[in-house]
Amino acid sequence: MDTGALLLSVELATLTTLLLVGLGLPLAWWLANTRWKGRFLVEAVVALPLVLPPTVLGFYLLVGLGPRSPAGRAFEAVVGHPFPFSFAGLLLASVLYSAPFAVQPFVGALAGVDRRLLEASHALGVSRLGTFFRVALPLAWPGVLAGTVLAFAHTLGEFGVVLMVGGNIPGRTRTLSVAIFDHVEALEYAAAHRTAALLLGVSFVVLALVHALRRGSLPAWNGR
Amino acid sequence: MDTGALLLSVELATLTTLLLVGLGLPLAWWLANTRWKGRFLVEAVVALPLVLPPTVLGFYLLVGLGPRSPAGRAFEAVVGHPFPFSFAGLLLASVLYSAPFAVQPFVGALAGVDRRLLEASHALGVSRLGTFFRVALPLAWPGVLAGTVLAFAHTLGEFGVVLMVGGNIPGRTRTLSVAIFDHVEALEYAAAHRTAALLLGVSFVVLALVHALRRGSLPAWNGR
Amino acid sequence: GGGTSLTVAAAASLKPAVEEWRRDFEAAHPRVSVSVVFGASGTFFAQIQAGAPFDLFLSADREYPDRIVAAGLGAAADEKVFAIGRLVVWTPSGSPLDIGRDGLASVAGPGVRRIAIANPAVAPFGRAAEGALRSAGILDAVRERLVLGTSVGQAAQFATTGAADVAFLPWSLALEKELAGGRVFVLPENAHPRIELAGVVLSAAREAPLARAFLAHAAGPGGRAALTGHGFGLP
Amino acid sequence: MERTLNFDLVRRFPRGPVVSARGAWPLDGERVTVLFGPSGSGKTTVLRALAGLDRPDEGRIVFEGETWFDAGRGIHVPPQRRHVGLLFQDYALFPHLSVRANVGYGLHSVPKAERDGRIDELAGRFGIADLLGRKPGELSGGQRQRVALARAIAPGPRLLLLDEPLSALDGPTRESLRGELRELLVRTGVPAVVVTHDRLEALALGDRMAVLVGGSIRQVGPVPQVFTNPVDAEVARAVGTENVLPAKVTRSEMGLLVLEAGGAEILAVDPGSAGDEVYACIRAEDVVLESLERHGSSARNRLEGTVVSRQEEGALVRVRVACGPTLVVLVTRESADRMGLAPGLRVVAVVKAPGVRVVAR
Amino acid sequence: MERTLNFDLVRRFPRGPVVSARGAWPLDGERVTVLFGPSGSGKTTVLRALAGLDRPDEGRIVFEGETWFDAGRGIHVPPQRRHVGLLFQDYALFPHLSVRANVGYGLHSVPKAERDGRIDELAGRFGIADLLGRKPGELSGGQRQRVALARAIAPGPRLLLLDEPLSALDGPTRESLRGELRELLVRTGVPAVVVTHDRLEALALGDRMAVLVGGSIRQVGPVPQVFTNPVDAEVARAVGTENVLPAKVTRSEMGLLVLEAGGAEILAVDPGSAGDEVYACIRAEDVVLESLERHGSSARNRLEGTVVSRQEEGALVRVRVACGPTLVVLVTRESADRMGLAPGLRVVAVVKAPGVRVVAR
Numbered sequence A, B: 001m002d003t004g005a006l007l008l009s010v011e012l013a014t015l016t017t018l019l020l021v022g023l024g025l026p027l028a029w030w031l032a033n034t035r036w037k038g039r040f041l042v043e044a045v046v047a048l049p050l051v052l053p054p055t056v057l058g059f060y061l062l063v064g065l066g067p068r069s070p071a072g073r074a075f076e077a078v079v080g081h082p083f084p085f086s087f088a089g090l091l092l093a094s095v096l097y098s099a100p101f102a103v104q105p106f107v108g109a110l111a112g113v114d115r116r117l118l119e120a121s122h123a124l125g126v127s128r129l130g131t132f133f134r135v136a137l138p139l140a141w142p143g144v145l146a147g148t149v150l151a152f153a154h155t156l157g158e159f160g161v162v163l164m165v166g167g168n169i170p171g172r173t174r175t176l177s178v179a180i181f182d183h184v185e186a187l188e189y190a191a192a193h194r195t196a197a198l199l200l201g202v203s204f205v206v207l208a209l210v211h212a213l214r215r216g217s218l219p220a221w222n223g224r
Numbered sequence C: 001g002g003g004t005s006l007t008v009a010a011a012a013s014l015k016p017a018v019e020e021w022r023r024d025f026e027a028a029h030p031r032v033s034v035s036v037v038f039g040a041s042g043t044f045f046a047q048i049q050a051g052a053p054f055d056l057f058l059s060a061d062r063e064y065p066d067r068i069v070a071a072g073l074g075a076a077a078d079e080k081v082f083a084i085g086r087l088v089v090w091t092p093s094g095s096p097l098d099i100g101r102d103g104l105a106s107v108a109g110p111g112v113r114r115i116a117i118a119n120p121a122v123a124p125f126g127r128a129a130e131g132a133l134r135s136a137g138i139l140d141a142v143r144e145r146l147v148l149g150t151s152v153g154q155a156a157q158f159a160t161t162g163a164a165d166v167a168f169l170p171w172s173l174a175l176e177k178e179l180a181g182g183r184v185f186v187l188p189e190n191a192h193p194r195i196e197l198a199g200v201v202l203s204a205a206r207e208a209p210l211a212r213a214f215l216a217h218a219a220g221p222g223g224r225a226a227l228t229g230h231g232f233g234l235p
Numbered sequence D, E: 001m002e003r004t005l006n007f008d009l010v011r012r013f014p015r016g017p018v019v020s021a022r023g024a025w026p027l028d029g030e031r032v033t034v035l036f037g038p039s040g041s042g043k044t045t046v047l048r049a050l051a052g053l054d055r056p057d058e059g060r061i062v063f064e065g066e067t068w069f070d071a072g073r074g075i076h077v078p079p080q081r082r083h084v085g086l087l088f089q090d091y092a093l094f095p096h097l098s099v100r101a102n103v104g105y106g107l108h109s110v111p112k113a114e115r116d117g118r119i120d121e122l123a124g125r126f127g128i129a130d131l132l133g134r135k136p137g138e139l140s141g142g143q144r145q146r147v148a149l150a151r152a153i154a155p156g157p158r159l160l161l162l163d164e165p166l167s168a169l170d171g172p173t174r175e176s177l178r179g180e181l182r183e184l185l186v187r188t189g190v191p192a193v194v195v196t197h198d199r200l201e202a203l204a205l206g207d208r209m210a211v212l213v214g215g216s217i218r219q220v221g222p223v224p225q226v227f228t229n230p231v232d233a234e235v236a237r238a239v240g241t242e243n244v245l246p247a248k249v250t251r252s253e254m255g256l257l258v259l260e261a262g263g264a265e266i267l268a269v270d271p272g273s274a275g276d277e278v279y280a281c282i283r284a285e286d287v288v289l290e291s292l293e294r295h296g297s298s299a300r301n302r303l304e305g306t307v308v309s310r311q312e313e314g315a316l317v318r319v320r321v322a323c324g325p326t327l328v329v330l331v332t333r334e335s336a337d338r339m340g341l342a343p344g345l346r347v348v349a350v351v352k353a354p355g356v357r358v359v360a361r
């Protein structure tokens, strides 16, 4: 079976999700709080990658970050190898493409946190960062979880960008979704069914666990 | 230019989004409120289509709803024509595939609405439905908007499912994203750039408008 | 409007030739409009099984049409090989590689980091490319450097963006404007497994006679001229 | 029609106490019931159950012959169909709606002109006419409370449930609203249950008072009577009886009980069947202080003692006198000044026998 | 070190009024300032500005020599670095945290053992020890208020800002917490600004009282003095002066002013420079009622009239007497009963000249 591909998929999805949580939460926090007039532009730009077909986005990433572009040369200088066909490149592309799935629900959830509670935290001497982690994040939890789940699941299933940027190299950039796609295209339906069932099974367990977890952590005031 | 494809894309994305809002909001409302133990299973199932690569999902839809399957015959009996390669089929597939992008943020946002306000509304004699529209929805607005934007943008950009289920038939199932994909595949880069620019431009305007709209409707208690 | 329409599903690599056939065919049949859907043969196969409204399927190899026939979705009599695929090695301008001078084995040289081919599992030209590398005795040496496009189009995109240093492409594609800056080395027909492009009229076709006519046109003199003009061999 | 509110309910909080309250209140003459009780005694829980927002674990609620809740028969009329007006203790105003929309929220089926008229009338009454265009986030605490009150009253409910309706208001506003509220309750004739912690409010608003202690209703009766005649020591404390002294019955004399409390002897009216170990409940206002010189002797219910502390309370002065037990006494400022009350001064505390309420321990 | 709180701030609400308050309060002897004022007068606004949660549009705040805010110089010390303890009027408890975690929230840098000790001590003091494991949603209103109070005090702030700290509590709990709070304020020596609507609370807790009316501080002084000597009619009403009578100065006699109010003549101490049109402010408790028989004549400040209404207020009875102006009078229940006060009875209202406070109209 495609255990290598499965592992790669899970690794890519996990890292992408971690990066998106790490970068997306601060961005979302800023978007939810800023009074800057231009924030809607930023929100629109974050959502924009979505409207391009994934392979096309991948194509533009290859153009923009390929070895012929200045950005691509910078990438190579920093990371040590060229952008295309590398795991790091794949990760970058996945992060870009899945960003809206994480950031939009984050903003929605964080914007819903009662400001008075943040003020109460500040008045109690807790820094903005501490307040974010101790008050905003726990209260925005359902929405943050929604964004995280979307980002993870979407990265698992994504194959357009991955195919384009990753080059479908077995063991390195061939994820499970690409493998299933290949099976279907090659008319190897039995193998496709097996792999899809594996992916669905694993994902179902992960998703069910995540959602079951959330049930327990609903704030009590919502249970009264 | 691909105005036919653009119109088709916009039509598909709009209808998909409307359907998702219409069906997803009640589902999300139920998920956010039910005390049923098994709700996490439902949430997992809603998110599941995401983890399959779109073309593979499309493939399974073709298999499951094709003219040889009972479900497919039922579809044909109801809609009047077979599921595959029709706009109605495309719509169904898009709704299924984009469902998690709408439903997850909806649930996150609706779960964050203070229960006491719903109780206050019930005590004032307003039905559950009225309460949903007059209290829950306005208060969950940022998250609901996030889900709607995601569903719309994602349907615009989607091409895997569309290609598989729709069959890329000009004027009927060839959306703009498929058209761009075709241009790139055929190395017609100039045409691809033009079409992508058109799609990005239109989407940017739509997204910016939507986000600008939201700014105005933030509840006042969040502005104190 | 008012006339009949013929829907053809064609492998993406056939695009330039098919577009020419369409023009000629429409000119010869004024009341007929031909709409062509380009895509991957594997996708078409799945769609045809699901009842896709295609009249004619032009594949990039023989295998898929054979399967169509085997599955009873087309008659054996309606299947026809109309072209032979020609594989080329494409290098961008400024590349130090000169395959004409140094032979195919030079692809395994140290200056080549990435070699783009179509995925052999799904694309006939990918299988041919793999075969060519194998007969040159360098497949194992370069396996680590292969990047697989889902289609020949994607392999070409890898090349045009500079992501790959060498690409194995159908000759037809290498003639495209976007690849014009590079150097094309056409491999001899015997350097790789033979690629037979076949078409089949589908039994579900609504316009079966027209589809047969179109396939006949493709295999006929006018069609053959277009094929050779766009880098295909003839059966 | 039978105008009564009958309820008998048990609510068990998984991580909290059990509230089990019962009442059978006629609503014809005595329309306004004041619910009085210490913090956490279950007042809000009872109101929520009456409103239908909370489903008790056991019991029944019957209002004017309609069964609103019956655990045994599985009946639970939803809040929408009970037509009660509930003022939430924490207001629960809709943050996204203007004050006008908040007040008019329950009037959805009323034509706009009539709705606006009703809103404007209530807004005038409750002093929020200038605020109708604002959102709740732009109001002060007391303003929010008044909006919540108007919102609860606007739809003309069949039963008003007011959870501390005036607690956030300053004295003058509170007094004027108390008047408005009383007037409104009388005029509309709508029965009401009003939670308050304020004796004046209970006296001013209530026809009947129910005292909740530790989750159950301990006493129901006319308001002044409950204040003066609590049935047990806990109710006595709950209604603010300043002196609740553990005492022993030493003997009975001419229909009066002779108690011994902290070394002093106190005469009290015999309530019958209180046992030997009792509490003597004495309101601070029922104790009179006299100067030592005036009467040298220490006769009955005349307890000699020393002033321990003196605390100004506006019109009154709160004095603690150590005279065996330590008694809290309220005297007017005038008499306190006249007597020169100050810590250390020797005085006589006179306790009138009818002012001593004896309850079982 | 200069222990003072100086502020002078203007806050303009876009869709509301302007609050412009100033104060310069030494914090050494008189540590506890009570902020008193009608609903909507700006009390919360001032506290929020002091806490740093709200940025005034103009002005300065200087606490113990530290500039916390200066609009001119663009200084705004964030709330985190002011170390104030703010009790929010609506509590703002963290719904996702247990009571223990709420109270300990500001003690993040304190070692766990010490933190738990501090929490347990405060919980004991405020009667919430049994609730430490619950979430705020599982508490009653009064319990929430006590948790919020403990949370504000726990970190040992440099300045306490308490917005109606005891408003949701029943009488006995309130009284005991008042004692705890006073004791705590005295022991820790931390200065405090306490908003209250309750005269007893102001008297019990405050060293100094500031009265806010219509967005500005009108009077500052020792608590009893502000209650008895308001500087203007609005302050008089705000502090609950029952009788604020428009009057005319008719003449001056031996250092006393002779006023004419509603047809009656009232003698008052001359405050100097009040003009001719004035208000006579008389607290209901400063009026004494006498029976008509005792003194037939109607001498000065002895206004004969008719009882209009009688309202029980616990230890006291509130009587309205129409005697030219209609006077509100508070008498003890005892004397009311002795005199048989009831509507229609003719009585004499005696107003002592020092009890009449004359302020400009």
Ligand SMILES: Nc1ncnc2c1ncn2[C@@H]1O[C@H](COP(=O)(O)OP(=O)(O)OP(=O)(O)O)[C@@H](O)[C@H]1O
Pocket: A224, D013, D014, D015, D016, D017, D019, D037, D038, D039, D040, D041, D042, D043, D044, D045, D046, D089, E137, E138, E139, E140, E141, E142, E143, E168, E170
């Ligand atoms: N959801 C809950 N879970 C556990 N205990 C609860 C819950 N709700 C209320 N309680 C407890 O039940 C008791 C009664 O609460 P209730 O709110 O009825 O009190 P109350 O009389 O309204 O008090 P207050 O005057 O302080 O508002 C309190 O001890 C409270 O802590």
Ligand SMILES: Nc1ncnc2c1ncn2[C@@H]1O[C@H](COP(=O)(O)OP(=O)(O)OP(=O)(O)O)[C@@H](O)[C@H]1O
Pocket: B224, D137, D138, D139, D140, D141, D142, D143, D168, D170, E013, E014, E015, E016, E017, E019, E037, E038, E039, E040, E041, E042, E043, E044, E045, E046, E089
């Ligand atoms: N965000 C706001 N926008 C507009 N007006 C406001 C806003 N916040 C407060 N106000 C107004 O400012 C005035 C002062 O409000 P503040 O909350 O300080 O009153 P307060 O003295 O605390 O009253 P209360 O005793 O009722 O709590 C009020 O009239 C209020 O309506």
Ligand SMILES: [Mg+2]
Pocket: D043, D044, D045, D089, D163, E140, E141, E142
């Ligand atoms: Mg309560």
Ligand SMILES: [Mg+2]
Pocket: D140, D141, D142, E043, E044, E045, E089, E163
């Ligand atoms: Mg306030």
